[in-house]
Amino acid sequence: xxxxxxxxxxxxxxxxxxxxxxxxxxxxxxxxxxxxxxxxxxxxxxxxxxxxxxxxxxxxxxxxxxxxxxxxxxxxxxxxxxxxxxxxxxxxxxxxxxxxxxxxxxxxxxxxxxxxxxx
Amino acid sequence: xxxxxxxxxxxxxxxxxxxxxxxxxxxxxxxxxxxxxxxxxxxxxxxxxxxxxxxxxxxxxxxxxxxxxxxxxxxxxxxxxxxxxxxxxxxxxxxxxxxxxxxxxxxxxxxxxxxxxxxxxxxxxxxxxxxxxxxxxxxxxxxxxxxxxxxxxxxxxxxxxxxxxxxxxxxxxxxxxxxxxxxxxxxxxxxxxxxxxxxxxxxxxxxxxxxxxxxxxxxxxxxxxxxxxxxxxxxxxxxxxxxxxxxxxxxxxxxxxxxxxxxxxxxxxxxxxxxxxxxxxxxxxxxxxxxxxxx
Numbered sequence: 001x002x003x004x005x006x007x008x009x010x011x012x013x014x015x016x017x018x019x020x021x022x023x024x025x026x027x028x029x030x031x032x033x034x035x036x037x038x039x040x041x042x043x044x045x046x047x048x049x050x051x052x053x054x055x056x057x058x059x060x061x062x063x064x065x066x067x068x069x070x071x072x073x074x075x076x077x078x079x080x081x082x083x084x085x086x087x088x089x090x091x092x093x094x095x096x097x098x099x100x101x102x103x104x105x106x107x108x109x110x111x112x113x114x115x116x117x118x119x
Numbered sequence: 120x121x122x123x124x125x126x127x128x129x130x131x132x133x134x135x136x137x138x139x140x141x142x143x144x145x146x147x148x149x150x151x152x153x154x155x156x157x158x159x160x161x162x163x164x165x166x167x168x169x170x171x172x173x174x175x176x177x178x179x180x181x182x183x184x185x186x187x188x189x190x191x192x193x194x195x196x197x198x199x200x201x202x203x204x205x206x207x208x209x210x211x212x213x214x215x216x217x218x219x220x221x222x223x224x225x226x227x228x229x230x231x232x233x234x235x236x237x238x239x240x241x242x243x244x245x246x247x248x249x250x251x252x253x254x255x256x257x258x259x260x261x262x263x264x265x266x267x268x269x270x271x272x273x274x275x276x277x278x279x280x281x282x283x284x285x286x287x288x289x290x291x292x293x294x295x296x297x298x299x300x301x302x303x304x305x306x307x308x309x310x311x312x313x314x315x316x317x318x319x320x321x322x323x324x325x326x327x328x329x330x331x332x333x334x335x336x337x338x339x340x341x342x343x344x345x346x347x348x349x350x351x352x353x354x355x356x357x358x359x360x361x362x363x364x365x366x367x368x369x370x371x372x373x374x375x376x377x378x379x380x381x382x383x384x385x386x387x388x389x390x391x392x393x394x395x396x397x398x399x400x401x402x403x404x405x406x407x408x409x410x411x412x413x414x
Contacts, residue, residue: 009374012333012347055353057374082357082372084364104282104354 002118003029005045007038007064008053008080013103017051017080020107026114035059039067042075049117052097054081054088062091069096076117078110120280121208121251123288125227127398128234135221143215144286152214154183157201158193160210160224168192208251238291253280261292263390267407271316271359272392275403278355279396283331286397294388298404299381302340303413304348305404306356306375311368315389315411316356317404318348327396342377349375378413385411 004026008014014031029047032038036059042050054061061079068075079092079100089100099113122144129135155169172186184198216222235245244259253276261272279287302325305317325340329347337344353375360370389406
């Protein structure tokens with residue numbers, strides 16, 4: 001089981017994801033609603049895994065991912081996006097993201113990705 | 120979907136009460152449309168021919184179609200056609216209304232004729248609406264020649280049916296260059312095209328989307344409601360962006376925004392589609408490649 005930090009400017013999206021993760025037995029390290037606080041929370045909480053929304057104001061998911069990877073090259077980050085953002089996904093993987101999930105969330109896919117990361 | 124269109128029109132014309140409509144909506148899925156009614160509706164049989172076959176059925180325990188063929192009233196091909204139509208939502212609705220003795224077939228058909236005249240629908244439009252198919256129905260209400268609008272409106276409608284409820288109907292799309300609203304959730308996309316997709320509603324209308332999408336019981340429109348509708352819009356836009364990317368057209372999603380008690384203005388007219396979700400009106404607003412401001 002993993003301790004997971006959720007970074008997403010949408011409360012709806014965070015809640016949906018938390019429900020899936022908690023029901024599967026994972027714990028929530030914390031929630032951040034923008035990239036800047038997300039990076040700070042990563043440094044403080046040192047979660048096992050981060051879920052990172054791509055489209056956020058001020059500091060988007062790509063920017064926050066870069067900062068987290070610079071701070072901790074072993075960070076495990078799953079990017080979260082709507083469909084149609086393939087170029088952003090490719091960029092995120094090149095920066096160091098482990099995988100990505102698209103909205104609307106498919107619980108089986110999310111949990112399978114987390115299991116793969118934990119192995 | 121046809122039930123929603125026709126039912127609400129009949130309520131509007133005081134031909135049905137809301138309670139009667141709710142009964143119809145609840146029970147119509149359990150109603151098997153009788154072949155005789157379909158045959159009369161399709162003008163394959165007269166009323167008296169259908170009644171004659173029905174009387175014979177009661178005494179001979181034979182299928183309607185077989186009897187009608189023996190009497191020379193229908194061909195094999197016509198019976199096959201009628202059997203195909205038995206699953207038709209338009210006919211299912213009519214059957215339910217008649218079974219419950221709310222209206223006669225003549226009264227329903229008159230109301231549909233009035234509807235067609237009042238909303239200036241073509242025969243093809245009415246066939247599309249009667250089909251119950253969301254894309255065919257949408258084509259009757261969304262006639263826009265400029266590219267991408269019909270695609271994005273259609274995508275929004277299909278996602279409402281998928282994620283919110285199939286109990287929707289719509290009015291014809293219209294254009295304006297100034298639109299005042301109480302509550303608006305929206306998202307823009309930019310790059311090869313600048314696209315604005317918004318959903319607006321008066322009072323608590325946005326709850327009709329926010330509650331089922333977020334699976335939460337919101338009481339009034341607040342930031343969480345705006346956020347839930349924004350997330351729904353984000354899903355729609357993502358699918359739209361995905362489709363465009365297959366055509367090598369790139370658009371990038373910006374963070375969603377919401378507004379209250381403001382006006383959207385443009386130097387060009389943008390499009391608005393009124394949609395009724397379980398009877399609650401929201402409006403889908405789309406502007407593509409036009410400048411606008413929200414003040």
